[in-house]
Structures are given as structure tokens and as C-alpha cells.
Amino acid sequence: MISVQNLTKTFGDRVAVNDISFTVRKGEVLGFLGPNGAGKTTTMRIVTGFLPPTHGRVTIDNMDILEHPFEVKKKIGYMPEQPPLYYDMTVQECLGFVAEIHGLRGNRIQHAIESVSEQCGIVDILQRLTGNLSKGYRQRVGLAQALIHDPEILILDEPTAGLDPRQIIDIRNLIKDLGNQRTVILSSHILPEVTNTCKRIAVINNGNLMAVDTIELLSDKLSTGKKIVLNLKRPEKLDMAHLSSITGVDDITKHPDNEFVLTVSGGDDVLEKISSSVVESGAGLTGIRVKRMTLEDIFMEIVTGEKML
Amino acid sequence: MRHLIPFIKKELKAYFYSPIAYIVAGVFLGLIGYFFYSSVQGFSMQAIQLAGSGEEISGFNPTNIIMKGLFRSMGTVFILLTPLITMRLIAEEKRSRTMELLMTSPLSITTIIAGKYIAALIIYVIIILSTLYIPLVIEFYSTVSWPHVFSAYSGLILVGMAMISIGVFCSSVTDKQVIASVLTIGILVLFWFVGGVIGGHTENISKIMRDLSLFSHFENLYSGLFDTRDIVYLISFTAVALFLAHRSLESGRWK
Numbered sequence: 001m002i003s004v005q006n007l008t009k010t011f012g013d014r015v016a017v018n019d020i021s022f023t024v025r026k027g028e029v030l031g032f033l034g035p036n037g038a039g040k041t042t043t044m045r046i047v048t049g050f051l052p053p054t055h056g057r058v059t060i061d062n063m064d065i066l067e068h069p070f071e072v073k074k075k076i077g078y079m080p081e082q083p084p085l086y087y088d089m090t091v092q093e094c095l096g097f098v099a100e101i102h103g104l105r106g107n108r109i110q111h112a113i114e115s116v117s118e119q120c121g122i123v124d125i126l127q128r129l130t131g132n133l134s135k136g137y138r139q140r141v142g143l144a145q146a147l148i149h150d151p152e153i154l155i156l157d158e159p160t161a162g163l164d165p166r167q168i169i170d171i172r173n174l175i176k177d178l179g180n181q182r183t184v185i186l187s188s189h190i191l192p193e194v195t196n197t198c199k200r201i202a203v204i205n206n207g208n209l210m211a212v213d214t215i216e217l218l219s220d221k222l223s224t225g226k227k228i229v230l231n232l233k234r235p236e237k238l239d240m241a242h243l244s245s246i247t248g249v250d251d252i253t254k255h256p257d258n259e260f261v262l263t264v265s266g267g268d269d270v271l272e273k274i275s276s277s278v279v280e281s282g283a284g285l286t287g288i289r290v291k292r293m294t295l296e297d298i299f300m301e302i303v304t305g306e307k308m309l
Numbered sequence: 310m311r312h313l314i315p316f317i318k319k320e321l322k323a324y325f326y327s328p329i330a331y332i333v334a335g336v337f338l339g340l341i342g343y344f345f346y347s348s349v350q351g352f353s354m355q356a357i358q359l360a361g362s363g364e365e366i367s368g369f370n371p372t373n374i375i376m377k378g379l380f381r382s383m384g385t386v387f388i389l390l391t392p393l394i395t396m397r398l399i400a401e402e403k404r405s406r407t408m409e410l411l412m413t414s415p416l417s418i419t420t421i422i423a424g425k426y427i428a429a430l431i432i433y434v435i436i437i438l439s440t441l442y443i444p445l446v447i448e449f450y451s452t453v454s455w456p457h458v459f460s461a462y463s464g465l466i467l468v469g470m471a472m473i474s475i476g477v478f479c480s481s482v483t484d485k486q487v488i489a490s491v492l493t494i495g496i497l498v499l500f501w502f503v504g505g506v507i508g509g510h511t512e513n514i515s516k517i518m519r520d521l522s523l524f525s526h527f528e529n530l531y532s533g534l535f536d537t538r539d540i541v542y543l544i545s546f547t548a549v550a551l552f553l554a555h556r557s558l559e560s561g562r563w564k
Contacts, residue, residue: 100315
């Protein structure tokens with residue numbers, strides 16, 4: 001459905017997006033995850049046709065965005081990070097205008113306004129000026145604008161930025177609902193947001209695409225390197241040399257409070273060897289546990305360790 | 310292009326919501342009203358003096374004496390008022406990020422520029438045509454040369470088209486309204502006075518400068534000389550400025 005091939009965008013000398021490729025299938029919700037300034041917004045702007053790419057191409061239903069801009073733009077509903085509202089218009093007028101420039105006419109405009117305002121929970125504020133709305137309501141009106149022409153594809157740039165916790169839950173539920181019938185790309189720098197709403201995630205950092213996969217596969221791929229935490233009473237007696245000679249032990253680090261963290265690869269037999277080695281050395285083993293990586297750890301690892309998958 | 314009408318509607322609404330349209334119309338009609346009053350007074354004084362001398366002077370009629378000066382003033386006043394109409398058009402869309410909405414909608418840049426230009430022109434034409442009360446009042450007390458009035462109003466509309474196109478261009482190069490308006494005034498003042506107050510060293514250069522000037526072409530029209538050369542110049546001037554505005558928006562995307 002959406003296919004991004006070798007996309008590169010430079011602003012002067014600065015490379016905002018560096019050779020990224022991914023596809024989004026019909027009906028899929030893809031989460032775009034990365035720290036601030038990673039290139040999420042730039043990528044989205046290119047996919048929506050707002051910015052042309054420096055290299056590479058974007059096709060939507062096999063139509064190139066630069067060759068068929070109008071056909072492609074009709075299929076996309078885009079909500080930028082800062083909702084684009086005309087502050088001297090009422091919500092009703094804003095939605096009406098957006099409907100009109102998307103080619104809706106007559107009765108269909110009123111129907112579209114009614115259905116999206118119900119979906120986004122803005123029925124009560126239709127007659128208010130958008131300039132006087134709170135951030136949460138502006139965000140909802142922005143979402144309603146993106147939905148007004150019933151697009152097949154929704155692209156949402158940080159849809160929950162600046163909302164209060166209850167509003168965040170509302171918007172997430174709304175996006176989940178929308179994801180049942182549409183293809184959605186949403187971006188966020190907050191991890192739980194993505195794990196809550198998306199089936200697949202793409203992690204982007206410094207303009208590079210670090211990983212694209214389902215959440216389960218991503219954590220599987222990374223958790224081969226699991227961590228074992230040892231608590232010792234007499235750490236000075238620990239036979240470090242022997243411990244690190246065990247095949248499967250990749251790394252040993254000492255933490256405060258006599259805690260040792262071993263990065264290991266391999267199965268339970270490695271764990272068995274480690275525990276017997278520690279017990280034999282007489283270091284006074286008081287605790288041993290296996291730490292599995294959460295998605296938070298994966299994200300941190302990818303982003304800070306620049307680990308490519 | 311079929312999205313043009315809703316786009317013009319939205320732009321016109323914006324003029325009346327932010328009271329720019331009312332303020333520009335109020336200031337303009339107030340000034341012109343005052344000029345009208347004082348030139349009628351001047352005309353009556355002269356008429357009394359001439360009646361006493363018993364001479365007959367050709368060209369001494371209300372159209373020439375009262376209205377010609379008023380038409381020139383209308384054009385000159387609009388050098389200062391045009392930026393107020395046009396500065397918001399594109400700069401504000403850029404600043405408030407609504408440009409992102411327009412550019413990701415199935416609207417072409419041509420539609421965006423055309424919609425904004427036509428909306429500003431409609432406001433201008435409404436304001437200019439509301440001064441038609443002046444020839445009507447004169448017609449009531451005296452006689453008016455209507456062909457001359459027609460030529461003058463064509464001139465006003467044509468020169469307004471050119472001025473507004475410059476305003477649209479200046480608004481497209483920046484996201485700050487103040488910069489857009491200062492640029493507009495700068496360019497308009499230059500094109501208004503070049504060849505007149507701003508002369509050249511030699512006769513030939515002065516002539517070229519006069520040919521480039523908006524004012525010299527407008528002068529023929531408001532003096533009652535309906536010449537296609539002037540019309541062609543003013544329309545070409547408009548087309549070039551709007552083309553530049555289109556280029557400026559298009560190239561802004563590629564930076």
C-alpha cells in the first residue's frame with residue numbers, strides 16, 4: 001500500500017533522513033518511534049507530499065507521490081504535530097473548508113462534519129472559534145480535519161503531544177478504532193504510546209532507520225542477549241577469570257551494592273554453569289535472577305547504542 | 310481548479326473577520342471623501358474667478374478639474390493600502406503552519422495563488438467602485454464625461470491588479486507580515502515614481518524608466534486616454550509578478 005524506497009532528505013548540509021526504506025500494508029498501524037529530531041516529521045512530510053525527497057521515492061497504491069500528487073493526496077489524511085487551524089474560524093467553518101478543498105460538495109459536507117465531529121468528540125464545540133480552544137480540543141479538531149474526506153490512509157504526527165492523561169487515552173482508543181478500517185502511520189517519541197496502538201514499529205534515530213518489525217519479533221531478536229543479575233556477599237572472592245571463560249558469557253559488569261550483571265547468550269546450561277562457578281568460588285551467592293529486556297530497554301539500546309537490526 | 314471558488318470564499322471571509330477590509334475601506338473612502346470636498350471647493354472658487362473675467366477656457370469642466378486629481382490620489386493612496394490587503398495572504402499561512410494543510414490537500418499552487426489574488430482583487434474592486442458616488446454627485450449638479458470616467462476606472466482596476474500582484478509576491482517570500490508589507494511598499498513606490506521623480510541621466514534612460522513605471526501607464530488611463538499599450542503593460546506586469554509568486558512557493562518546498 002505505502003512503499004518508501006531509499007528515501008533521503010537533506011537540508012543544506014544536514015541529512016535529516018538517510019536512505020530509509022519500508023512498506024506499510026493495507027490496514028496496518030505502523031508506529032514511527034524515535035527521539036526528538038530523529039527525522040520522523042520529515043519522513044511524514046515527504047510521504048504526504050508536503051516536501052519532495054532529495055533522493056528515493058514514495059509510492060502509494062503503486063502511484064508515485066510526485067507524479068500523481070492529486071490522486072495520492074486524496075487518499076491521505078494528515079495531521080501535523082501542530083494542528084493547522086485557522087484561528088479566526090469556528091470549528092464548523094474549518095471542517096467545512098477542509099471538506100471543500102478535498103472536493104466534497106453540498107449535503108456531503110454536512111454529513112462528513114457530523115460524522116467526524118462525533119468520532120472525535122467535538123460535537124459540542126462546533127460553533128466555537130478554534131483560536132479559543134484548549135490544546136486538547138485543537139488536537140481533536142486537527143484529527144477531525146484529517147478524517148473529513150474519509151481517507152484510506154491516516155498519517156498522524158505525534159497525535160497525543162501535549163494532552164492530559166485522560167485525553168491521551170481517548171485519542172489512543174480513537175486511533176485503535178480507526179486502525180481497524182484504515183492504514184495508519186503515527187509517530188511518537190513515547191514508547192508506551194506505540195506499543196499500545198501499533199502492530200509494527202519502525203525505530204528511527206539521527207535520520208537512520210534502525211529497525212522495522214512487529215513488537216514481538218523485535219523483542220525476540222534483541223533478547224537473545226539476556227542479562228543475569230548476581231547478588232554476592234563476598235564479591236572479592238569471585239573468580240572473574242573462570243566466569244568469563246564460560247562459553248556464552250559475553251560481558252561482566254560490576255554495579256554498586258555488590259551486584260554483578262552478566263550479559264549472556266545461550267540457554268539454561270549457561271545459567272547452570274554460571275551458578276555452579278559462583279557457588280564454588282565461595283563468593284556467597286545471595287541472589288540470582290534473569291532479566292528479560294522490556295521494549296523500553298530495546299528502544300534505549302537501539303537509540304543510544306545505535307544498534308542496527 | 311474546481312476548488313478555486315471555496316478557496317476564494319474562505320479568503321474573503323478572512324478579510325471580514327479580521328476587520329482589515331473595513332479599515333482599509335474606511336481609511337480610503339474617508340481620505341478620498343475629504344479630497345473630493347476640497348477639490349469641489351477649489352473648483353467653485355476658480356469658477357467664480359473665471360466667471361468674473363469673462364474668458365472661456367477649454368478643458369475647464371468638473372471631470373478634468375475635480376475628478377482627474379481624485380483618480381490620481383486614489384492610485385497613490387493605494388500604494389500604502391495595498392500591503393494591508395495583501396501582506397497576510399501567504400505569509401500568515403506559512404507562519405500558522407496552515408500552509409501544510411493546503412499543500413497536503415489536492416490543491417495546486419496555481420489554485421492557492423489564484424484564489425488569494427482574486428480574493429484581494431475583489432476587495433480592492435469593491436472599495437474602488439464605491440467611489441462611483443463621486444461622478445454620480447457631479448452628474449447631479451453638472452455634467453460628467455462618462456467615457457473618461459470609464460477609462461479612469463479601468464485604469465484604477467488595472468493598476469490595482471498590478472499592485473496586488475506585487476503584494477501577493479512579497480507575501481509569498483516570507484512568513485512575516487511586516488516584511489511582506491515593507492517589501493510591497495518599497496517595490497510599489499519604486500515603480501510608481503520611476504521615470505517621474507526618479508529620473509535618469511540621459512533622455513533615453515528616462516524614457517525607458519517612464520515606460521517601466523506603473524504611474525505613467527496609469528496616467529494615460531486616468532487622463533481619459535484609453536490606450537491598449539498601457540493595458541497590455543499592466544496585465545503583463547501582473548502576470549510576471551504572479552508567476553514569480555508561484556515560483557517562490559514552489560521553490561520553497563525544495564529548500
